[in-house]
Amino acid sequence: MTWRVTQYQRLWWGISLAVILVGWVAMGILWVQTGFPLRPSIDFVGGTRLQLERDCRQGCPEPLTLPPLRAALEELGLANSSLQIVGGQGVSLRTRFLPPAERERVQAKLAQVMGKLNLNQTQIDSIGPTFGRQILVSGLLALVVAFLGIGVYLSFRFQVDYSVLAFVALAHDVLVTVGVFALLGLLAGVEVDTLFVVALLTIVGFSVNDTVVIYDRVRELLKLHGDWPIQEVVDTAVAQTLTRSVNTTLTTVLSLVAIVLFGGETLRWFAVALIVGFLSGAYSSIFIASTSLAWWRSRRATNPA
DSSP, X not given: OOOOGGGGHHHHHHHHHHHHHHHHHHHXXXXXXXXXXXXXXXXXXXXXXXXXXXXXXXXXXXXXXXXXXXXXXXXXXOTTSEEEEETTTXXXXXXXXXXXXXXXXXXXXXXXXXXXXXXXXXXXXXXXXXXXHHHHHHHHHHHHHHHHHHXXXXXXXSOHHHHHHHHHHHHHHHHHHHHHHHHHHHHHOOOBOHHHHHHHHHHXXXXXXXXXHHHXXXXXXXXXXXXXXXXXXXXXXXXXXXXXXXXXXXXXXXXHHHHHHHSOHHHHHHHHHHHHHHHHHHHIIIIIIHHHXXXXXXXXXXXXX
């Protein structure tokens, strides 16, 4: 007996809608707080990120606290900067773009509060605001071009309704991933950078591959069994491709989990974005793209005009 994915299409759509709505709420709150739907890194808005850590090889006093550090920043006119304690003995400062001389003054002022610094752990990143905006525009343009290219490919590969619904599934995956990172930015201060755009582009390519596999099987079954109801065709196509889709996604996700655990801070959130997007892509291919096609074809059959 074939598993009937189309029987519970409202449930699948409801789950997706709930997840996307939560993401929209998080994006709305971030927009009010920061003026952006996600918490942007200095890659996009420009600025300076300074990470300092105490030299604890000879022992350290009590863990750092924020009030004296913020007081030091206020003396420098940087009271609105973002400041976090890292690991109890380090700080991460994100502020407006600082020229080299001003960065040295900030570092020296913070060192007065923190004590001797471990210079090997000092990290300084600076990007001008104009260049940051250029990176943001280029990233968004790359995403739009990817969507347009995939849309053109699907239009040639399938009929129009196939390509439109596959496009909806791709938009679903992007919205879910962006929504999750909006929530992470709101609750945990997670920022998105250029690697996040790379992750979105990778997710789009991975997701459309799964959808194409299912739609190819639907098209083959329609040629062989043109008298079957579209729901039965879709259910059979999903059942025949389910193992492949699940296995492909799980093996990829397992590799990404290893990157999250052992890949270091630079790649951690990139891998998390891919995990969210790949899982969402598998879900949308199996439960959204397929059931949407069945719903549309059955509706068109009952209302041919």
